[in-house]
Amino acid sequence: MNLYVKPAGLIQTNAYLLTEPERGEAVLIDAPGEVWAQVAPLLAKDKCRLVELWLTHGHWDHTQGAAEVVRQTGAVVKAHMDDKIMIETPEVMERFMDMHLKLEAVKVDQWIGQNDTIEVLGQNIEVRHVPGHCPGNVLFYFSSSGTAFVGDALFKGSVGRTDLPGGDFAQLERAIRDQIYTLPGITLIYPGHGPSTTVAAEKETNPYVHN
Numbered sequence: 739m740n741l742y743v744k745p746a747g748l749i750q751t752n753a754y755l756l757t758e759p760e761r762g763e764a765v766l767i768d769a770p771g772e773v774w775a776q777v778a779p780l781l782a783k784d785k786c787r788l789v790e791l792w793l794t795h796g797h798w799d800h801t802q803g804a805a806e807v808v809r810q811t812g813a814v815v816k817a818h819m820d821d822k823i824m825i826e827t828p829e830v831m832e833r834f835m836d837m838h839l840k841l842e843a844v845k846v847d848q849w850i851g852q853n854d855t856i857e858v859l860g861q862n863i864e865v866r867h868v869p870g871h872c873p874g875n876v877l878f879y880f881s882s883s884g885t886a887f888v889g890d891a892l893f894k895g896s897v898g899r900t901d902l903p904g905g906d907f908a909q910l911e912r913a914i915r916d917q918i919y920t921l922p923g924i925t926l927i928y929p930g931h932g933p934s935t936t937v938a939a940e941k942e943t944n945p946y947v948h949n
Contacts (some may be wrong), residue, residue: 794889796821805842821874870910871898
């Protein structure tokens with residue numbers, strides 16, 4: 739499996755493209771604005787079809803490019819029900835951000851949540867619910883490769899902001915401890931912004947949520 743990290747959009751949100759050339763399939767995790775221009779040539783290079791688009795949560799910077807991705811590929815969209823209003827009614831997001839973001843509604847094909855398993859790319863991927871930054875934030879854990887894509891719940895040396903509607907620091911702290919810090923220490927954490935880190939490093943040094 740190949741992993742491509744592609745920051746895109748107004749605030750350089752990380753999109754993660756996973757391709758499996760032997761199967762001819764690919765998955766995209768999050769879709770910041772204008773990400774399709776970066777994704778399309780990689781799909782062509784690896785001779786893969788994008789079969790699924792997973793949204794870690796409903797904030798605009800993770801969904802701005804989703805409608806275009808779906809138009810181009812017909813990918814199945816998966817997300818958590820708690821962010822339904824932001825994903826499918828994006829004008830709500832524009833109102834509370836007080837920004838005209840040119841967002842398009844995206845239809846979610848399958849709602850996912852805690853302890854769900856997604857079977858794709860020849861693997862079984864575990865879904866964990868990590869709210870607090872956003873009500874519907876989820877992570878995707880690949881046990882076979884020891885990687886977790888966590889959205890904006892946790893960053894290298896930081897955590898997601900909790901001052902937006904639906905944010906709650908106590909809830910976020912609890913979710914990080916219960917859902918991220920219970921993963922093996924060597925697990926690579928791929929966040930929605932910035933560089934990767936590990937579970938062990940954040941448990942030891944993160945100034946917001948540490949052991």
